[in-house]
Amino acid sequence: MTPQALVVRMLPPFAGWLALAALALPGGSPLRGAAVGLFLAAGPGAALTGLCGPALAARPAEGPVEGRDAGFARGSDRLERLMLAVLLSIAAVLLVGTVLIAVGVFSGYLVLLTLTVLTTVTALCPRLRASPARRTLPAASPPTTRKGSAL
Amino acid sequence: MTDLSDLPPVSWARRIAAVRPFLALSAALALWVYAVRHTDVSRLDDFGLVTALHPAFWAGLAVLTTGFWFTVRGGRRGDAWPAAYVLGLLVMERATQAVLYPTPLYAWAWKHDAVVGHLLTAGRLQGADRLGDMAVYDQWPGFFAAQAALVRLLGVEDAAMYMAWWPLASSVLLLLPLLLIYRTFTEDRRLIWTAVWLFCVADWVGQDYFSPQSVAFALHLGVLAVVLRRYARTGGHPARQGQALWTVLITVMVAAIVVSHQLTPAMLVVSLVALAFTRRHRDWTPSATAVVVFLAWCLTAALPFLSAAMPELIRAVGDIGGNVEAGYGTTPTGTGALVTSWAARLLSAAVLLLALAGAVRQRVLRHRAWPLLLLAAAPLPMFAAGSYGSEMIFRVLMFMLPGAAFFAAAALLPRVPTLATAATAATAATAGTAAATAAPPTSPPRGARLAAWAPLAVLLAGTLAFVPSYSGKDRVSYFPPREVALVRQLFDEAPDGSLVVAANRNYPLALEAYWRTDHYWFLDDDRRHVDEILRDPAGVLARDMAAVEPPARAYFLLTQGQMAHSEMNGPLDASELRRVRDAVAASPRFEPVAENDAGVLYVLKPASREGER
Known part of the structure; x- marks a missing residue:
C-alpha cells in the first residue's frame, strides 16, 4: 500500500477521532461544528465505500446508451461514490442513534464514539475484491442496447 | 518549439463569452444580496414573502435563470458552471427565508424540534401511555434520534438553532442522487441540468424543512439511483456480480428510511416494484429487500401505532376522492392565499404537462429512459392507499417529480436522435464542414427564432412561480x-x-x-x-x-x-x-x-x- 493510499484510507477514522477531540471546544463553536458535521456527513460512508469499492467496481454500471464519452462514465462513478459516502453516513447516524435510544443508553458522545469505532474498524479491514475469474466477464458482455435496436 | 506569437490571437468576443457565466451568476447573487438587505419582513400581508421581497430579488432570479439557460444551451462540456448555477438557485430559493427571518419557519418544524427535546429529556423511547398521540414519533425515531445526537454534539441548546437552514441543506443533498439518476439515461448535459433545474423549481411542496421526510426522500432517491445503475440486466442476463454487496448497501439505506418515516418506505416499495416489472430491471432483490425491512419494522417497533390506526387505514383504502380532498380548515381564504395557491397548482400542472409533452415528443428518449417514466407514474396508486392527513396529493407530486422533471426538460430541448441517425449526422457534418464554411449563413425563419426563446420563457415562468408557491404563505409560517x-x-x-x-x-x-x-x-x-x-x-x-x-x-x-x-x-x-x-x-x-x-x-x-x- 502506498503512503498516499494509506492516508486516504485512514482519513475517515481520523476525522472521527478529531470530531471526538473537538467536543472539548465550547458548545456552538464553529470549529466544533465543522469537525462534527464533516465526519457525520461523510466519514462512516467513506470508510464503507472504501472497504467495498474494489468489489463494487468489478462490474461496470448501467449508463447512457450513447456511451461515447469514457470520461462521463468515470464522472458518474465518482459521483456515485460521493453519493454513497454521504447517504451511507447519514444512514449510519440514523441507525446508530435509533439503536442507542431504543436500548436506553443514548448520548451524543456515545453516538459519535460508536460511529468512530465502526469507521476505524471498517478502514482497517482488508478491501473486499471480486473473484478474478468472474471479473473478466463484464468486459466481454455485449452493450446495454437490445439486440437489433437502433437505440 | 513555439513562441507566443505562433498562437492564434484570442478575440475579445471569445474572452467575454468565456466569462459570461461568471458575470451572470455574480450579478444574480449580487442582486440577491442587495434584495435581502433591503427586504422588510416585519409586516407580511396575505401574499407572504412575495410582496415583501425587494424587486432586486426578482431581477436576480431572472438573471440567474437566463444565465443558466445560455450556459447549458451553449453546450459547454463541463458540469462546473451548471452546478454553480443550480447551487445559486438553491441559495436564492431555500436560503432566503433563513437569512430574512430571525426565527425558524413552520409550526411543523417547531414540533419536530419538540420531539428532539423529548428524546433528549427522556433518553429513551416511550409509548402512548406516556405520550398519547405523539408516541407515533417514538415509533419512527431515526431522524429525531440523529438530531438529538447532533444537538448534543454541536453543543447548542436545541435544533431551532440551526433548523432554519435545513431546507438548503436537504435540497443540496438531493442533488447527488438526482444527478446520478439522470446521468444513467443520458450524456446530454443540457438535458441533465435542465431537468435538475426544473426539479428544484417544481419542488415547492415544502417537505425540505426540518423533518424526517426531507432526509428519507434523499435516501429514497439514493436507493433508486443504485438500483437503476447496478441492477440492470446486461445482454439479457441479470447482473449478479458484486450484487450481494450492493444489496447490503441498499439495505442500510432502506433501514434508515424505514426507521425514520412512515410514507417513504411505501413509496420506495411501489417504485421498486414498478421497476421490477420492466425487462431491463427485472430483479426482485431490491423490492423484496425493501418489503422485508419495512414489514420487519411495522410488525415490531411500529406495531402499537399501526394496530391502533389500522381500522382507519383500511377504511381509507380505495377512497380516492376522500384521500385527495382537502381537510377541514385547509381551504385557502382571501386573495393572497388563493393567488399563491393557484400559482402552486399551475406550476405543478405545467411541469406535469411538460413531462407528458416530453414523453410524447421524445420517442427515442422515451424508450431509453422508460424506467424514469415508470418512476414518475409509480406513486399515483398511493392516492388509493390513504389520505395521509390530507397531504397525499402533495406527497405523490413530490415523489413523481424526479421522473417528471426529466421528461419536462426533454420537452424544452431538441429531439434526441437514434444512435444511427446521430452517427450519420456526425459523418455528414465532418464531410460537409468545408462546404458549410464556404456557404453564406442563412438566417432561420422568424417562427423558429421565436420558438428558440420559448424554453427560456418557460424556465423563467417556472422559476418565478416557485416563489409564491413556496413562500406565499409565510404570513402563516413565520x-x-x-x-x-x-x-x-x-x-x-x-x-x-x-x-x-x-x-x-x-x-x-x-x-x-x-x-x-x-x-x-x-x-x-x-x-x-x-x-x-x-x-x-x-x-x-x-x-x-x-x-x-x-x-x-x-x-x-x-x-x-x-x-x-x-x-x-x-x-x-x-x-x-x-x-x-x-x-x-x-x-x-x-x-x-x-x-x-x-x-x-x-x-x-x-x-x-x-x-x-
Whole structure:
C-alpha cells in the first residue's frame, strides 16, 4: 500500500477521532461544528465505500446508451461514490442513534464514539475484491442496447 | 518549439463569452444580496414573502435563470458552471427565508424540534401511555434520534438553532442522487441540468424543512439511483456480480428510511416494484429487500401505532376522492392565499404537462429512459392507499417529480436522435464542414427564432412561480421573536399536567414539553362546538378547561400565527378570533399572564375552575 493510499484510507477514522477531540471546544463553536458535521456527513460512508469499492467496481454500471464519452462514465462513478459516502453516513447516524435510544443508553458522545469505532474498524479491514475469474466477464458482455435496436 | 506569437490571437468576443457565466451568476447573487438587505419582513400581508421581497430579488432570479439557460444551451462540456448555477438557485430559493427571518419557519418544524427535546429529556423511547398521540414519533425515531445526537454534539441548546437552514441543506443533498439518476439515461448535459433545474423549481411542496421526510426522500432517491445503475440486466442476463454487496448497501439505506418515516418506505416499495416489472430491471432483490425491512419494522417497533390506526387505514383504502380532498380548515381564504395557491397548482400542472409533452415528443428518449417514466407514474396508486392527513396529493407530486422533471426538460430541448441517425449526422457534418464554411449563413425563419426563446420563457415562468408557491404563505409560517418569547414564557412557568388551549396548532413551540403538558386546539373540534365557543367564548372555554387539577394550570393562548392560519385557511376570520380574545380578556374567570403585540396569554383562575365543575 502506498503512503498516499494509506492516508486516504485512514482519513475517515481520523476525522472521527478529531470530531471526538473537538467536543472539548465550547458548545456552538464553529470549529466544533465543522469537525462534527464533516465526519457525520461523510466519514462512516467513506470508510464503507472504501472497504467495498474494489468489489463494487468489478462490474461496470448501467449508463447512457450513447456511451461515447469514457470520461462521463468515470464522472458518474465518482459521483456515485460521493453519493454513497454521504447517504451511507447519514444512514449510519440514523441507525446508530435509533439503536442507542431504543436500548436506553443514548448520548451524543456515545453516538459519535460508536460511529468512530465502526469507521476505524471498517478502514482497517482488508478491501473486499471480486473473484478474478468472474471479473473478466463484464468486459466481454455485449452493450446495454437490445439486440437489433437502433437505440 | 513555439513562441507566443505562433498562437492564434484570442478575440475579445471569445474572452467575454468565456466569462459570461461568471458575470451572470455574480450579478444574480449580487442582486440577491442587495434584495435581502433591503427586504422588510416585519409586516407580511396575505401574499407572504412575495410582496415583501425587494424587486432586486426578482431581477436576480431572472438573471440567474437566463444565465443558466445560455450556459447549458451553449453546450459547454463541463458540469462546473451548471452546478454553480443550480447551487445559486438553491441559495436564492431555500436560503432566503433563513437569512430574512430571525426565527425558524413552520409550526411543523417547531414540533419536530419538540420531539428532539423529548428524546433528549427522556433518553429513551416511550409509548402512548406516556405520550398519547405523539408516541407515533417514538415509533419512527431515526431522524429525531440523529438530531438529538447532533444537538448534543454541536453543543447548542436545541435544533431551532440551526433548523432554519435545513431546507438548503436537504435540497443540496438531493442533488447527488438526482444527478446520478439522470446521468444513467443520458450524456446530454443540457438535458441533465435542465431537468435538475426544473426539479428544484417544481419542488415547492415544502417537505425540505426540518423533518424526517426531507432526509428519507434523499435516501429514497439514493436507493433508486443504485438500483437503476447496478441492477440492470446486461445482454439479457441479470447482473449478479458484486450484487450481494450492493444489496447490503441498499439495505442500510432502506433501514434508515424505514426507521425514520412512515410514507417513504411505501413509496420506495411501489417504485421498486414498478421497476421490477420492466425487462431491463427485472430483479426482485431490491423490492423484496425493501418489503422485508419495512414489514420487519411495522410488525415490531411500529406495531402499537399501526394496530391502533389500522381500522382507519383500511377504511381509507380505495377512497380516492376522500384521500385527495382537502381537510377541514385547509381551504385557502382571501386573495393572497388563493393567488399563491393557484400559482402552486399551475406550476405543478405545467411541469406535469411538460413531462407528458416530453414523453410524447421524445420517442427515442422515451424508450431509453422508460424506467424514469415508470418512476414518475409509480406513486399515483398511493392516492388509493390513504389520505395521509390530507397531504397525499402533495406527497405523490413530490415523489413523481424526479421522473417528471426529466421528461419536462426533454420537452424544452431538441429531439434526441437514434444512435444511427446521430452517427450519420456526425459523418455528414465532418464531410460537409468545408462546404458549410464556404456557404453564406442563412438566417432561420422568424417562427423558429421565436420558438428558440420559448424554453427560456418557460424556465423563467417556472422559476418565478416557485416563489409564491413556496413562500406565499409565510404570513402563516413565520413566527416573530415576540411570539416565540410569549410561548416560551408559558412553558417556562407551566407546572406539569397543565393544559394549553389555543385556536389551532400554528404557533412556535406548540408542542413544547408535550410529555408533561396537554393541548386542546378548539378549531380542530367539530364545527358545532366551535359555534358554541363563538356564542359564549369565555363560558364554553372555561368549561372545557375546568378539568385540570391543581397545581397544574389551564392556559388560554392566542397568537398572531394562529390568527393568520385561521384567517387564510378558512375556519374563522380574524374578527371572530378577536371576539374570542376580547371575551376571555373581559371575563372574571381568566386572569392575564402575559401579552405583547404578537399574542395574549391568560390562565383560568382556580376559583372559577371549581365553579365550572
